[in-house]
Amino acid sequence: MKNVRLLGYIFILPAVLAMIMVHIIPMGWGILISFKDLTIRNIRNWQEAPWCGLKNYIKAFNPVTTVGQRFLRSLQNILVYGVVTISVGFFIALGVALLLNKPFVGRTLVRGIILIPYITPDSVAYNFWRFIFQSRIGILNEMLLRIGIIQEPIMWLVGRNTIWAVIIASIWKGWPLTSLMLLAGLQTIPMELYEAAKIDGASAWQCFKYITLSYLKPVIKTIMIMNILWNFHAYNQFVVLFGENVGIHAEVPNTLIMREAFENYNYGQGSALSVILMLMMLTITIVYLYVFRAQRDE
Amino acid sequence: MNRRTPIQNFFFYLIIIILLLFVLGPYAWMISSSFKTAVEIQGMRPTWIPQTFTFDNYVQMNTTVPILRYFKNSIIISTGTMLAALIIGTLAAYGISRFNFWGRELYIVVLMATQMLPGILFVIPYFMMFKWITDTFGLPMTNTFHGLIFTYTSFALPFSILMLRNYLDSVPRSIDEQALIDGCNRFQALYKVIIPLAKPGLAAMGIYAFIMGWNEILFAKILTSTKTRTIALGLLQYISQHQARWGQMMAACVFATIPIIIAFTAFQKQIVAGLVAGATKG
Numbered sequence: 001m002k003n004v005r006l007l008g009y010i011f012i013l014p015a016v017l018a019m020i021m022v023h024i025i026p027m028g029w030g031i032l033i034s035f036k037d038l039t040i041r042n043i044r045n046w047q048e049a050p051w052c053g054l055k056n057y058i059k060a061f062n063p064v065t066t067v068g069q070r071f072l073r074s075l076q077n078i079l080v081y082g083v084v085t086i087s088v089g090f091f092i093a094l095g096v097a098l099l100l101n102k103p104f105v106g107r108t109l110v111r112g113i114i115l116i117p118y119i120t121p122d123s124v125a126y127n128f129w130r131f132i133f134q135s136r137i138g139i140l141n142e143m144l145l146r147i148g149i150i151q152e153p154i155m156w157l158v159g160r161n162t163i164w165a166v167i168i169a170s171i172w173k174g175w176p177l178t179s180l181m182l183l184a185g186l187q188t189i190p191m192e193l194y195e196a197a198k199i200d201g202a203s204a205w206q207c208f209k210y211i212t213l214s215y216l217k218p219v220i221k222t223i224m225i226m227n228i229l230w231n232f233h234a235y236n237q238f239v240v241l242f243g244e245n246v247g248i249h250a251e252v253p254n255t256l257i258m259r260e261a262f263e264n265y266n267y268g269q270g271s272a273l274s275v276i277l278m279l280m281m282l283t284i285t286i287v288y289l290y291v292f293r294a295q296r297d298e
Numbered sequence: 299m300n301r302r303t304p305i306q307n308f309f310f311y312l313i314i315i316i317l318l319l320f321v322l323g324p325y326a327w328m329i330s331s332s333f334k335t336a337v338e339i340q341g342m343r344p345t346w347i348p349q350t351f352t353f354d355n356y357v358q359m360n361t362t363v364p365i366l367r368y369f370k371n372s373i374i375i376s377t378g379t380m381l382a383a384l385i386i387g388t389l390a391a392y393g394i395s396r397f398n399f400w401g402r403e404l405y406i407v408v409l410m411a412t413q414m415l416p417g418i419l420f421v422i423p424y425f426m427m428f429k430w431i432t433d434t435f436g437l438p439m440t441n442t443f444h445g446l447i448f449t450y451t452s453f454a455l456p457f458s459i460l461m462l463r464n465y466l467d468s469v470p471r472s473i474d475e476q477a478l479i480d481g482c483n484r485f486q487a488l489y490k491v492i493i494p495l496a497k498p499g500l501a502a503m504g505i506y507a508f509i510m511g512w513n514e515i516l517f518a519k520i521l522t523s524t525k526t527r528t529i530a531l532g533l534l535q536y537i538s539q540h541q542a543r544w545g546q547m548m549a550a551c552v553f554a555t556i557p558i559i560i561a562f563t564a565f566q567k568q569i570v571a572g573l574v575a576g577a578t579k580g
Binding site: 005007008009010011012015016018019022023025026027029030033043044046096099102104110112114116119120122123124125127128129130131132134137139142176180229232233235236239240243253254257258261262267270271274275277278281285 | 310311313314317318320321322324325327328331339340343344346385386387389390392393394396397398399400402405408412414415416417418419420421422423424425426427429433448449451452453455456459484509512513515516519520529530531533534537544547548551554555558559562566570
């Protein structure tokens with residue numbers, strides 16, 4: 001028996017070692033330097049960089065400092081981005097999943113096609129969206145002008161509209177995966193339930209609410225927490241659509257941290273911001289799991 | 299379920315068509331633009347169909363940006379990541395699936411938790427760690443293939459292990475036991491019996507790691523430069539402050555999508571099954 005147990009350790013050993021090296025140590029390192037005043041001047045001898053206590057953390061939440069102001073705004077932006085992208089994406093995904101759950105000619109083909117945005121590499125997808133959003137030579141403005149929704153070309157990639165541009169592109173890229181998962185959930189629902197409900201005189205809405213939604217609940221729960229966390233990871237879409245200069249209206253924590261660390265060379269400050277981001281994600285996950293567990297017990 | 303009336307049917311298919319236009323429209327724009335001349339892109343009102351059809355963009359995309367080299371770099375890095383993740387991940391997934399050791403549950407929780415950590419948390423430490431390794435051991439890390447493969451493998455591992463473990467759990471343990479009785483040791487049982495049975499699961503995991511390597515931007519941005527730059531970053535170089543070569547960029551985009559499309563169509567079933575399993579069991 002003992003031997004068998006030992007073997008288990010041998011099998012996971014390479015993965016454990018790899019993860020200690022690439023997750024645990026760097027994470028500790030990151031937390032450590034977030035308490036240091038680490039800049040371009042002392043990056044080579046990072047051990048000798050002066051400790052600065054909570055200075056980097058306090059600065060992050062102080063709206064008087066440049067960093068604080070930017071960080072708070074980036075949180076505001078990611079909140080708007082996340083709420084709109086996730087909710088709109090979810091409703092499109094749910095609608096399409098319900099549609100694709102019905103039999104029709106060419107269903108398999110359509111199901112394959114809707115997955116294409118999901119498998120397209122981020123850099124490719126957001127690059128062609130960047131082209132679509134061009135104000136003069138892009139196809140989106142051209143179509144909107146033709147239909148007559150707008151009179152003047154919209155500047156999508158500069159100024160106020162940047163956040164909407166990135167939201168549109170992200171929804172387009174993100175909903176297929178959600179839809180696929182919902183569809184998988186829908187297919188686990190036994191058809192007899194609907195038939196029984198119909199005999200009992202349930203309306204279509206009641207069927208949806210009490211059968212479909214209650215069966216989908218676990219899947220939706222997973223999808224939501226995954227989407228919320230991914231939303232905080234969002235980086236590719238911003239850097240591809242806007243290049244180096246994201247601009248204040250679409251600045252999010254990740255782009256801000258990258259700039260703070262690798263353009264302003266404030267590595268300590270950048271680390272502090274990423275630790276704060278991690279703590280936020282952790283809190284959200286715990287609260288989320290707690291709320292759902294509480295619901296289940298009722 | 300109910301039969302649809304002709305009118306319902308009409309609206310049903312109308313919605314499907316609108317949906318397909320929404321999904322495929324951007325690709326049509328990408329492909330059509332890749333065949334347009336620069337003059338047409340810059341000078342005329344945009345149209346869906348090129349007025350003069352040209353292959354120039356495909357011919358010239360490599361002169362503006364060394365996209366073929368970046369493509370080769372990405373192939374090396376993604377394939378390396380895939381192989382490393384497959385080897386380490388299979389061992390770990392087999393370990394979790396077949397053995398009951400102290401700390402197993404904890405290890406699974408850690409695997410799930412690491413997926414939640416923001417990548418940005420690791421960028422600065424990696425940047426420093428790579429410098430430190432080079433300074434201390436004289437081993438170059440930044441701007442090397444092995445540096446990036448190492449980074450990507452570690453980030454692909456947690457999800458890969460969990461995904462493959464789900465798969466291995468569905469392979470009955472009695473098969474292992476039979477192999478052990480027939481005189482295999484554990485490693486032989488894994489190598490000769492379980493791996494051939496787990497091919498679909500392995501395919502899903504390998505493709506997942508490959509696509510991750512192909513797509514990644516955050517770390518590639520900091521840890522590579524001209525020699526090892528990946529295609530994901532290379533695509534951005536068509537737009538400079540002086541000139542925007544949209545036609546060539548769209549041609550390069552088409553080019554960069556090909557390996558992913560091939561990989562996906564070849565293993566569509568496994569990938570979809572793997573993703574769905576991750577979602578419904580998690």
